[in-house]
Amino acid sequence: MTTVATRTTTESFLTAFDRLERERAPADPAWLRAARRAAIARVAERGLPSARDEDWKYTAIAPIEATRFDLTGEAPVARSTAGALDPFLFGDASRHRLVFVQGRYSASLSAADGRSDGSRVGSLADALSADGKSLSPELLNGDAETGDAWPALNLAFWQDGALVEIPAGVVVDRPIHLLFLTAGGDPGSMTHPRSLVVLGRGSQATVIETYAAISGGTYLTNPVTRLIVGEGATLIHQRIELESGQAFHVGRTEAQQGRDSRLNSTAVFFGGRIARQDVRVRLEAEGAESALQGLYVLGGRQHVDINTVVDHAKPHGTSRQLYKGVLDGRARGVFSGRVIVRPGAQKTDAYQSNKNLLLSEGVEADSKPQLEIFADDVKCSHGAADGQLAADALFYLRSRGLGEAEARALLTYGFASEVLGRIPLEPVRARLDALLRARLAGGRVNEEAA
Amino acid sequence: MAQAKPTDPMLSIRNLHAGVEGREILRGVDLEVRAGEVHAVMGPNGSGKSTLAQVLAGHPAYRVTAGEVLYEGRSLLDLPPEQRARAGVFLAFQYPVEIPGVSNAQFLKSALNELRTHRGLEELDAMEFLQVLRERMKLVEMDASFTSRPVNEGFSGGEKKRNEILQLAVLEPRLAILDETDSGLDIDALRVVANGINRLRRPDNAMILVTHYQRLLNYVTPDHVHVLSAGRIVRSGGKELALELEAKGYDWLQDGAEGPVTAIRQ
Numbered sequence: 137m138t139t140v141a142t143r144t145t146t147e148s149f150l151t152a153f154d155r156l157e158r159e160r161a162p163a164d165p166a167w168l169r170a171a172r173r174a175a176i177a178r179v180a181e182r183g184l185p186s187a188r189d190e191d192w193k194y195t196a197i198a199p200i201e202a203t204r205f206d207l208t209g210e211a212p213v214a215r216s217t218a219g220a221l222d223p224f225l226f227g228d229a230s231r232h233r234l235v236f237v238q239g240r241y242s243a244s245l246s247a248a249d250g251r252s253d254g255s256r257v258g259s260l261a262d263a264l265s266a267d268g269k270s271l272s273p274e275l276l277n278g279d280a281e282t283g284d285a286w287p288a289l290n291l292a293f294w295q296d297g298a299l300v301e302i303p304a305g306v307v308v309d310r311p312i313h314l315l316f317l318t319a320g321g322d323p324g325s326m327t328h329p330r331s332l333v334v335l336g337r338g339s340q341a342t343v344i345e346t347y348a349a350i351s352g353g354t355y356l357t358n359p360v361t362r363l364i365v366g367e368g369a370t371l372i373h374q375r376i377e378l379e380s381g382q383a384f385h386v387g388r389t390e391a392q393q394g395r396d397s398r399l400n401s402t403a404v405f406f407g408g409r410i411a412r413q414d415v416r417v418r419l420e421a422e423g424a425e426s427a428l429q430g431l432y433v434l435g436g437r438q439h440v441d442i443n444t445v446v447d448h449a450k451p452h453g454t455s456r457q458l459y460k461g462v463l464d465g466r467a468r469g470v471f472s473g474r475v476i477v478r479p480g481a482q483k484t485d486a487y488q489s490n491k492n493l494l495l496s497e498g499v500e501a502d503s504k505p506q507l508e509i510f511a512d513d514v515k516c517s518h519g520a521a522d523g524q525l526a527a528d529a530l531f532y533l534r535s536r537g538l539g540e541a542e543a544r545a546l547l548t549y550g551f552a553s554e555v556l557g558r559i560p561l562e563p564v565r566a567r568l569d570a571l572l573r574a575r576l577a578g579g580r581v582n583e584e585a586a
Numbered sequence: 587m588a589q590a591k592p593t594d595p596m597l598s599i600r601n602l603h604a605g606v607e608g609r610e611i612l613r614g615v616d617l618e619v620r621a622g623e624v625h626a627v628m629g630p631n632g633s634g635k636s637t638l639a640q641v642l643a644g645h646p647a648y649r650v651t652a653g654e655v656l657y658e659g660r661s662l663l664d665l666p667p668e669q670r671a672r673a674g675v676f677l678a679f680q681y682p683v684e685i686p687g688v689s690n691a692q693f694l695k696s697a698l699n700e701l702r703t704h705r706g707l708e709e710l711d712a713m714e715f716l717q718v719l720r721e722r723m724k725l726v727e728m729d730a731s732f733t734s735r736p737v738n739e740g741f742s743g744g745e746k747k748r749n750e751i752l753q754l755a756v757l758e759p760r761l762a763i764l765d766e767t768d769s770g771l772d773i774d775a776l777r778v779v780a781n782g783i784n785r786l787r788r789p790d791n792a793m794i795l796v797t798h799y800q801r802l803l804n805y806v807t808p809d810h811v812h813v814l815s816a817g818r819i820v821r822s823g824g825k826e827l828a829l830e831l832e833a834k835g836y837d838w839l840q841d842g843a844e845g846p847v848t849a850i851r852q
Contacts, residue, residue: 527646532683535643536697536753537671537704546696550687550736557687 144205146183146285150176152207153292165268171277175291178281185284192284194470194502195412195441200384203354204323209295213238214319216350218245224315224348224378229563233313234258234298237350239327241296256301257312260332263299271299276332278362278390283414286386290360294330297359300343304336304366311342311372311561320353320380329359335369337394342372342561347387349380349407356384363401367394367421372560373401376568379408381436381583388414395421402559404568405432405440406575415444419453419481430459431555433572434467435581441470448477448484448514457488460555462548463499464581472504473518479510488518493525493551495544495581544579552576594659595620596792597761602653603817604641610651611637613817619761622789626803626828627796629814630836635796636680638814639765642794643677644670657761671697672704674760678750678767680796685737690749691719693737694756701757722755726782744775751782762786763794768802780805800832813839 153176164172184201185192216237225233234257235245241259248257256263263271280291298314316329333343347357357379365371379385385408391399405411417426432440446455461469471490492501503520525547533543552572559565575582597619604612611634619625629635641648642655644667655662662670685693698718699709710718719733726748738746747767754762764783768776783793783806795802803811803825811827812819813836820839821827831839 526683529683529685531643531645531667532679532685533693533697534667535671535677535679536693536757537668537700538696539668539700540666542696542700543668546688546693547685550685553687 142204144201150180156208163265167273172292175288178288179285182285191443205326206323207326213240214350220350224346226563226567229311230313232310233315235315237317238325239295239329253306254303256299258299259296260299261296275364286358287360287388290328290330290358293328297329297331300333302335302339302341304338306339308341311344313344315346317348317350318355319350320355324354326356331361334364335366335371337366338368340370344374346376348378352380354382359387361389363391365393365397365399368396370398374564375403377405377407377411383408385411391417393419393424396423398425400427403430410439412441418447420449422450423452426455428457429555429558431552432469433462433575433581435465435583438467443472445474448481451482454485459490461492462552463501464495466498468500470502474506477509477511477514481511482513484514486516490520492522494522541579545576548576598656600654603651604648606648611817615819619792621792623809624793626808626811627794627814633814634817635814636765639677639763639796642763672701676754676759676762678764680765682738682746682750684739686739688737689734690737691733698756725755725785726751727778728752743770747771747779751779755786760791765796768797800828803828815839
């Protein structure tokens, strides 16, 4: 018997948690059980976020609350075949992949290349049950006190996710692709994948996260991915959201960067009815560099809310944020970006930009930059701009023979491609480029081509 | 001077009145252009030269209030800009527009394949197109790096103008209107642009060079020169008219324009 309520409220989660606590085999180590309990207590205390919370001012979760979900994850896992993966793979770049179906690791769909360099790449649940002591609670749980109810729900409910651990000095050339697939249904499934990526000193790796639908319909994905980038390490991170048009996606990416480390993270949002991503990057030591970029291309009534906090704790850090949105139909794009420069974090160089292209009159773009600077020798700036397709550019293209729809599509593509151009992975860039073109064919945002 | 064939003109502009934002700028322009001819339309600032160019290309901001334009026997004014382009009309912009995020090659390939499709030709694939592009780039002495750079973005004034001539060379229109392509060019760029124009002159195409200055005409010899003033063609002649304008300026014509002016029809 699964826990299904007609509405999904804070109370529903508390009830579901109690049942899981009672029924779940006591597989979790004590530290994890304690962390889960503390997390659900926070959910009880704070409740689900609402418009009264400053960080959720522009995103109403009423449609989520009005949906029936299977909160305990006991519904049978949808069957998936290798063929179902094809649309989401990047050829050779996906040869090394971990596939999760409905939040659970699928060994048969996954493909790992055996490594002898001491790397660990696999299911987090498997790693935990094999040897719980080999995992650092601190790294896995993170700073669980921050954040709203959603990351707390993830900690309380997660069943599986990816573990990627690269030892010091190891360079992993082949990308590691994490693919989270979900099927829609009624009640909709709710999954909370938790992934941990740890790069040792001086190591290098590329991690791709894809969230996609096996079949349309309603579900909710609430992933938390923690990226620990050690001293002098380089992480290229790619996040692709291709959820179904009726799905909800509430995700969080938490990064901690060591001295002289580099993070290049690109997020692309094509799907979902409501998609939210919280990005928390902490530059914890001197000389760290972060490049964060995002692209959301929305039509219909899609709603995307990106909330970034880049925290410069130490001197000589650099952060670059570029988030661009293409909004059509009655879509809404929200970007809130906070840059914090802590006392003493001198010579910080932080830049943030959010630009939206508005393709119809029914769209709305909200942009909220915030700079909180507590050091005096820094370079910080931000910019936000909303615009429409330029009439002179449209005429220029049409005067060369392109039809109006094609001219619109090409200009819109040009606007959006700036973000894709920053993706260092050629096969991923090429695939997303093709997806973007398909999505813009006809000069409007075409929701089906997600 | 090219021998005009006793055939219908490629372009006939008759009593064209047009304006923008409620202001009438063209006040009865008459002009005929035949295949193989190069016409220079000269005139002082504000005389309506650029308006004429924009109206021919179909800029939506301009309104035609009277007159007609026949291109190869059909009314040009009824066609949207893309259909004019597909029919073989090309405007080299005075101020070429920047298209961020779209490479020059990508833009030109889309445009060329669009035109080819409408001419009943097969689309070129990436390799075939690149070959055409490289060859035409030599014509305007453009560096290969321009293929991958976004259209006109970060280009100098001279590079933008050369890029217009490159598009002309790739798209091979029947009728090209060059709107002040010579303005803002240093002497080297002017020479390159003029060279490109000369090499693209063919018996089966025609060009209208809209220019403020005579100096382009030192390099490109027009068959006909027209002076536009206050929205009408007030004088037409051969290439020597350009030299006369260079020597005397436009004032003597504007004075004359106050009285009845008979345009010399070719």
